[in-house]
Amino acid sequence: MALQLTTEVQYSDNIIKILKDTNGGDAEVTKSSITKILSQIKRFQESIRKNIEENYADFMPNQTATDAYIDEGEQLVRESEYLLQTVGNEASDALRQANSELTALMNEFREMSLGLRVSYRILKVDDLFQCIKEANSHKEYLVVLDHLGKLKTLISCESGNDVDRVFERCDCYNTIKIKYKAQANILQQNLQQRFEELVEFTEKPYSNAKCITLQVSKDVNQVQDIVMALFQFPNLFLQARYNPVKMCDFLMEKCFEPIIVKPVSLECNEEHPDYVQLTISYSLKEMNKSLRPSYVKVLENIKLILHCLANINVSVSNEQQVFSIIGDHIKHKLLNLLVNECLMHAIPKNMSEYEESMLAEHVIQFEHFLADVFLINAETDRVLSDFAEKFDDYFREQFSNKLLESAIDIMRKDLQDMTLIAEKNAPEEVSTNPFLFPCCMVSKSTLELIKLMERILRQSLETKDESFLNVIGIILNSYVSEVPKIHEKLLESIPQQSALFFNNCQFLAHWVTTNSEKDIPTYPALVNTLHMTGSKYLNVQINYQQKIIMDILKDFDISDAHTVGTAPLKLLRQCLRQLDLLKNVWQNVLPDATYNKTFCDILNDFCNEIIRRILAMEDISATVATELSELIGVILEKVPTLYKSQHEVIHIKSWMKLEQLKIILNASLQEITEQWCEGAGILTVNYKAEEIKHLIRALFQNTERRSKALTKIV
Secondary structure, eight states: OOOOOOTTOOOOHHHHHHHHHHHHTOHHHHHHHHHHHHHHHHHHHHHHHHHHHHHHTSOOOOOOOSHHHHHHHHHHHHHHHHHHHHSOHHHHHHHHHHOHHHHHHHHHHHHHHHHHHHHHHHHHHHHHHHHHHHHHHTTOHHHHHHHHHHHHHHHHOOSOOHHHHHHHHSTTHHHHHHHHHHHHHHHHHHHHHHHHHHEEEEEEEOSSEEEEEEEEESOHHHHHHHHHHHHHOOOTTTOOOOOOHHHHHHIIIIIIHHHHHSOOEEEEEOOSSSEEEEEEEEEOSOOOGGGOOOHHHHHHHHHHHHHHTGGGOOBOSSSOBHHHHHHHHHHHHHHHHHIIIIIGGGSOSSHHHHHHOOHHHHHHHHHHHHHHTTSSOTTTOOHHHHHHHTHHHHHHHHHHHHHHHHHHHHHTSOTTSEEEEOTTOOHHHHHHOTTSOOSEEEEHHHHHHHHHHHHHHHHHHHHTOGGGHHHHHHHHHHHHHHHHHHTHHHHHHOHHHHHHHHHHHHHHHHHHHHTGGGOOTTHHHHHHHHHHHHHHHHHHHHHHHHHHHHHHHTTOOOOOSSOOOSHHHHHHHHHHHHHHHHHHHHTTTSOHHHHHHHHHHHHHHHHHHHHHHHHTOSOOOHHHHHHHHHHHHHHHHHGGGGSSSGGGGGGSTTHHHHHHHHHHHHOOHHHHHHHHGGGTSGGGGTOOHHHHHHHHHHHSOSOHHHHHHHHHOO
């Protein structure tokens, strides 16, 4: 630690004499003078040794001021270093040649000079400890911080020179480090304590509420000095700085999180002369989501908290502010919570709100604010920017989901709440015009659904956003998948439900076809799916009704050769009553054409079963034939009444066959053969030759006439 001296520095008589002697060559005098300086250095070092032992070995109270030692040591260091620098190689060589003893003395002088510099460093260390003690007594923590910085330089021994190496080997070195560590800890505790006095965070819990108070001193200079010292705190041996986790957790959990997710009351008091105080109050009860605060209020409240804390936001390095340190601990949770629990819920619910919304702009402005106060890094923390950039997509997605939710709510409504549509469309016109929908009943919910989809079409046209058209496809696909699940039991057990669902699907398919020019995606597939789904569930119900009829006819027993009895008639009437009930729930619901075709299919199976049972009889007496004819007569009389237009019975495939069976049962052998007319008569339309032969054998006894008649049935 050589000192560069100017010519104005005053040196002792010994130095001046030595300089003259080295030039004049009087070695004895030079040796004498150097010996005197060595003696002074040894005396000085002995004093220092005693002082060091008292302070760092025995820890004895020592009232001796170090100022005198410092001044004397500084003078000796200057003189010895100047001497060593001035007595150059040439002078040293001359002295060595003149007197080897003087050379040894010079080497000893160099060693003593090194020891002197080490002693002087220890003196300065001790002086700094004394200064730290004095500063602590006056709570001058920044002064303490400055002294600790100087101590760090003296203790670190980073240069690795001779003084550093000797200093590190001194017995007092470890004690000095321990003392430094202790003072560093004391300073850290004092700074933290003072910080907590200037910046108070308090929490006052109640049974169902909580009150949080943030109070920051208005003594800006003191606050910022303490904050800077606390966050910059240099600690050579501890390495750790002030840990802000506790403060950050408090701000996040007690302040920011409640502000985002629930209604709060904020009161900011800046009128007090000594501090700014912010009080946050909120309920601890579970809040209804409808009470969620507006995003504008949330952003304002976050700004208010940061405004209250603004005095602590000082620069602690070239790259860090206090808020950036806080941000490192809370920004990810804060930003994600803000987006997920506040901003996502602030996305407009409809087009008019969307067109007026300033949400994206406000979010960008808020992000700029957070970056300006250094809570976030504008280049790397892009959570809010990403939200703003995706705002339109979020709106479309949420709007579409909202539309789908509305559609599902409509689908949950009772299918039997129905209304008549297309009253003016006569069946004849519908059959010739594919663009007309037949008169029938549909669920009112279907009309609501169509109204919703028409609104979507208008919005798509007005906004020129074709993505909304995809929602229509989603709604219709949801209809064919969700309605059967929602109304599953009713569709299975109530015939009218399946008929209405069939009509609803057909009407929706008709609506899609009518609007096909509006570019509804995959509309042909939608139409096909709707047709197939509606028909599927109607057919399931038709099959179920047919099964009911067939189950009744299982007990239809006409095997008695003498009489049919009353049981078959009862079963027949039961079947007809079941069909009449079905007529009551279907006739005014289904389109006429669909109703007629459906009943024709059911009645065809019913008639075929009756015909099959009669054709299966091996022997039919005249009495039984009459009774069977009467049974068929009941069917022929009742069935036409199941239609609006009785002539519709001609579309029952087995109807004429049943009528002809009644005729056969009452006909003579000749009349039967005449109606067969050698395969050209009216019976041949519905009967096979074997069936007619079987009936002849069952109805007539085996005679020559019967044999002759059978030969004509070919």
